[in-house]
Amino acid sequence: MNSDVLTVSLLGPPLVSLRGKTIEIRRKKVRFLFYYLAAQNQPVNREALVNLFWPDDTEVVGRKNLREALSNLRSSIPAVDFLSLRGDTISLNHEVVTSDIREFEKIVLQVRQNLDISQPGAFTEPVYLKIREAIALWRSPAFIPEVSSTDPDPFQSWVIEKGEAIDYWHQLMLEWMVDHSIVSGNLNEAVNWLSQTLLLDPLNTEYNIYMLNCLRDMQAYSELHHFCDRLEELYHSAHMPAVLRETVERVKEVANDPVLERSLVWKDLSKSEVHFTGRNNEMALLKKRLYNNGMVFVQGELGSGKSRLLKQFYLSLEVIPRLVYYQCLPGDEKIPYHALIEGMKKIISAAEWRELNPLFARALFPYFPELSDFRQDLKAEEFANCLQLSHLLPETFYSLFTLLARQRKCLYVLDDAHWCDPESIDVLLFIHKKGGPEEIGTAIVAFCNQCAPEWLTNQLSSFAVERSIDFCSILPLTPEEIGELTFYQVGRKPSAEEKNWLLFESGGNPALLIGLLTQLRGSEDFLFYKDNFQLTDELRDRIKKLLHSLNPVQREILTAAAVMGEQFQVDQLRYLVDLPMKQFIRELGNLQQKQLLRTCRFTPQGEGLEFCHGLVLRYLEEEIPAQQKWLYHNRAVETLKSSGNFQIENLFSIARHLHLANRNVEAFDYWMEAGELAVRVGKPDLVNRAFGQALALADIVYEQCTDEAYYHLVRTWSDFAFDVGDMSAVVQIYQHARMVGQARRNPRIQGFAESGFALLQSLSGHHDFAMQSLEQCIAALARAGEKEELVRSYGIRGVLKTLNGDFWGAQSDYQIVHRMFA
Numbered sequence: 007m008n009s010d011v012l013t014v015s016l017l018g019p020p021l022v023s024l025r026g027k028t029i030e031i032r033r034k035k036v037r038f039l040f041y042y043l044a045a046q047n048q049p050v051n052r053e054a055l056v057n058l059f060w061p062d063d064t065e066v067v068g069r070k071n072l073r074e075a076l077s078n079l080r081s082s083i084p085a086v087d088f089l090s091l092r093g094d095t096i097s098l099n100h101e102v103v104t105s106d107i108r109e110f111e112k113i114v115l116q117v118r119q120n121l122d123i124s125q126p127g128a129f130t131e132p133v134y135l136k137i138r139e140a141i142a143l144w145r146s147p148a149f150i151p152e153v154s155s156t157d158p159d160p161f162q163s164w165v166i167e168k169g170e171a172i173d174y175w176h177q178l179m180l181e182w183m184v185d186h187s188i189v190s191g192n193l194n195e196a197v198n199w200l201s202q203t204l205l206l207d208p209l210n211t212e213y214n215i216y217m218l219n220c221l222r223d224m225q226a227y228s229e230l231h232h233f234c235d236r237l238e239e240l241y242h243s244a245h246m247p248a249v250l251r252e253t254v255e256r257v258k259e260v261a262n263d264p265v266l267e268r269s270l271v272w273k274d275l276s277k278s279e280v281h282f283t284g285r286n287n288e289m290a291l292l293k294k295r296l297y298n299n300g301m302v303f304v305q306g307e308l309g310s311g312k313s314r315l316l317k318q319f320y321l322s323l324e325v326i327p328r329l330v331y332y333q334c335l336p337g338d339e340k341i342p343y344h345a346l347i348e349g350m351k352k353i354i355s356a357a358e359w360r361e362l363n364p365l366f367a368r369a370l371f372p373y374f375p376e377l378s379d380f381r382q383d384l385k386a387e388e389f390a391n392c393l394q395l396s397h398l399l400p401e402t403f404y405s406l407f408t409l410l411a412r413q414r415k416c417l418y419v420l421d422d423a424h425w426c427d428p429e430s431i432d433v434l435l436f437i438h439k440k441g442g443p444e445e446i447g448t449a450i451v452a453f454c455n456q457c458a459p460e461w462l463t464n465q466l467s468s469f470a471v472e473r474s475i476d477f478c479s480i481l482p483l484t485p486e487e488i489g490e491l492t493f494y495q496v497g498r499k500p501s502a503e504e505k506n507w508l509l510f511e512s513g514g515n516p517a518l519l520i521g522l523l524t525q526l527r528g529s530e531d532f533l534f535y536k537d538n539f540q541l542t543d544e545l546r547d548r549i550k551k552l553l554h555s556l557n558p559v560q561r562e563i564l565t566a567a568a569v570m571g572e573q574f575q576v577d578q579l580r581y582l583v584d585l586p587m588k589q590f591i592r593e594l595g596n597l598q599q600k601q602l603l604r605t606c607r608f609t610p611q612g613e614g615l616e617f618c619h620g621l622v623l624r625y626l627e628e629e630i631p632a633q634q635k636w637l638y639h640n641r642a643v644e645t646l647k648s649s650g651n652f653q654i655e656n657l658f659s660i661a662r663h664l665h666l667a668n669r670n671v672e673a674f675d676y677w678m679e680a681g682e683l684a685v686r687v688g689k690p691d692l693v694n695r696a697f698g699q700a701l702a703l704a705d706i707v708y709e710q711c712t713d714e715a716y717y718h719l720v721r722t723w724s725d726f727a728f729d730v731g732d733m734s735a736v737v738q739i740y741q742h743a744r745m746v747g748q749a750r751r752n753p754r755i756q757g758f759a760e761s762g763f764a765l766l767q768s769l770s771g772h773h774d775f776a777m778q779s780l781e782q783c784i785a786a787l788a789r790a791g792e793k794e795e796l797v798r799s800y801g802i803r804g805v806l807k808t809l810n811g812d813f814w815g816a817q818s819d820y821q822i823v824h825r826m827f828a
Contacts, residue, residue, distance in 0.1 A: 018145025309517025482514020
């Protein structure tokens with residue numbers, strides 16, 4: 007946001023600020039004029055302003071007063087040209103002035119326009135986020151509270167009407183969010199909205215019952231006891247409705263079960279989940295820090311199992327600490343100290359709230375208005391004055407932590423902290439830096455490193471050397487752990503090759519692995535899907551979430567990397583994206599930090615990069631538009647050629663990109679060159695891969711692939727395969743050559759295939775069939791005048807005669823070969 011933007015906050019005690027500093031407008035009517043203009047969406051006629059603020063004066067006097075007020079207003083805020091005067095109308099320049107009330111009304115309009123696409127009780131995601139954004143703007147129910155009966159009647163009427171309209175929409179939105187959360191099954195969030203709703207209407211029977219039932223279903227029994235006590239106090243001088251009384255008695259019976267202490271505040275603690283495996287080192291670190299006090303920051307990629315690790319750690323404890331738990335939600339980052347307050351208000355008793363130092367209680371009051379329910383010394387009219395004590399909040403929370411840890415060890419767990427407000431993290435670091443760890447207990451903060459905002463990573467790096475702070479990185483699952491989880495998910499142990507494939511596709515990410523295994527359940531051979539695996543909608547959604555935090559530049563680099571393939575060299579990738587070198591290196595490092603790319607041994611001589619998750623590579627390959635993919639592949643070819651590196655791996659890459667760019671004739675030539683180089687260095691697997699690709703392309707480029715080129719391919723490959731004893735490859739080559747020779751009506755290729763099969767028949771013990779085949783082959787080749795293949799056939803027949811003991815016949819064939827060479 008521009009630092010010179012003037013901020014006007016009216017949804018609570020009015021506040022005008024510029025560059026983070028409060029601006030004071032001394033004259034009351036001038037303030038009111040500014041507030042009124044800040045709440046308008048359209049320019050206001052001067053006559054209307056005169057009638058609003060000086061209704062008893064003549065028009066001439068009123069306009070004079072208005073000019074003086076505007077002049078005074080400009081003097082109060084000289085640094086910004088915030089007024090827009092056009093003809094007889096006046097407005098604020100909204101390019102340099104922002105107003106929370108205008109933003110609130112803008113969202114109200116958007117929500118009203120979209121209500122027809124939302125089902126009652128459950129909203130679409132865009133509508134939900136908009137309502138949440140609007141509620142977050144609200145600071146207190148008082149709209150311009152300093153207006154009194156001595157102020158102009160028209161302005162008083164406007165303030166009352168505007169305040170009632172805003173109150174109506176605020177209350178209605180809170181009720182919508184309650185219904186949405188309950189219908190969606192998110193009881194933790196429902197309790198949050200119910201708390202805000204009941205703050206405005208504490209005797210609402212329907213929502214008090216909702217609150218009781220939500221707390222019961224969440225097994226938040228400590229908070230349930232507190233809420234029941236609060237209801238008794240509220241209805242002390244009034245009759246509690248019978249239906250509410252019955253609900254209170256019923257939930258109290260459930261809450262009095264002493265064995266349920268573990269479930270006081272943890273969301274979904276008893277929910278059944280998939281098998282928990284591994285994480286022994288992480289569990290040991292958490293237990294060590296719990297016993298020694300201090301802080302642990304747990305970081306891992308989305309779906310790595312951070313929340314499950316924290317839950318399993320808590321369940322494993324024999325001695326239960328006093329738990330303060332909060333799982334952050336999107337939007338929490340906009341509400342100062344929200345994470346701390348939400349966690350603490352579930353566990354701190356009314357007596358402990360009353361024990362808090364009065365000055366600290368006043369500092370906390372603007373951020374936790376419900377505090378007035380527990381303390382008689384806090385009054386609503388002091389709300390604005392308490393805002394001036396915000397500098398005391400770190401000490402306030404320190405005092406609360408010492409209260410919590412006074413009776414027994416305290417454990418504060420903050421999950422999904424990438425959505426946490428910066429103020430809560432600052433306070434936690436302040437507390438653990440300031441005090442003795444034994445006084446404040448242990449804090450565990452978990453966040454997704456792909457979603458972590460820059461302020462969080464910068465803050466953590468500055469505390470990396472603190473002895474009382476540990477960092478715990480969630481590592482990918484090992485092949486052994488993948489095997490164990492696979493057994494529990496699909497009911498059978500995978501082979502070593504299957505485990506390696508599952509590890510490659512999932513990257514050891516538990517969430518991706520479970521999604522993958524869900525699709526593979528019932529399959530007897532996972533590797534059947536290795537080359538034809540199709541992403542399900544569930545896996546697509548998981549991968550989208552994994553990539554959600556990428557900026558456009560990072561997305562472009564990752565897309566280009568997907569075109570390069572599973573592994574690639576950085577300098578080659580560099581030429582596919584048009585970015586300055588420094589920016590490219592920085593964003594490539596960010597992709598590695600987000601655990602999407604990692605270093606690998608690309609060639610024996612140097613390192614490259616590879617995808618951490620095969621599923622992400624599959625997803626990106628499917629998502630790239632055909633035209634963009636074609637351009638990338640052509641650019642990759644030119645990049646690889648210009649590198650001057652023509653080792654086997656590079657030849658493979660060039661051939662692959664040529665094929666994907668539909669330049670198949672050139673691709674055939676490069677596969678041939680790669681295969682011949684692999685023959686020279688004696689690499690059977692690379693020979694089979696290169697020549698196999700060339701053979702497949704020979705069918706595609708049938709007309710462009712000459713008989714000579716095809717013969718050279720099958721002859722070179724079969725000779726090498728025979729030498730290394732790869733008979734399955736030999737059979738495959740002869741079968742293909744027989745088919746192609748017949749289709750092309752080429753005696754040479756046909757003779758090559760038939761003489762080869764004759765040799766195989768002889769080696770299988772079928773000498774008579776072999777000799778008969780060779781006789782027919784030699785006759786056909788002689789008629790066609792194919793000398794080279796005829797020599798080969800006579801040589802093979804000589805070998806077979808030798809094996810059969812016909813030495814004179816063999817000698818005759820060898821003499822024929824000798825004469826033909828001569």
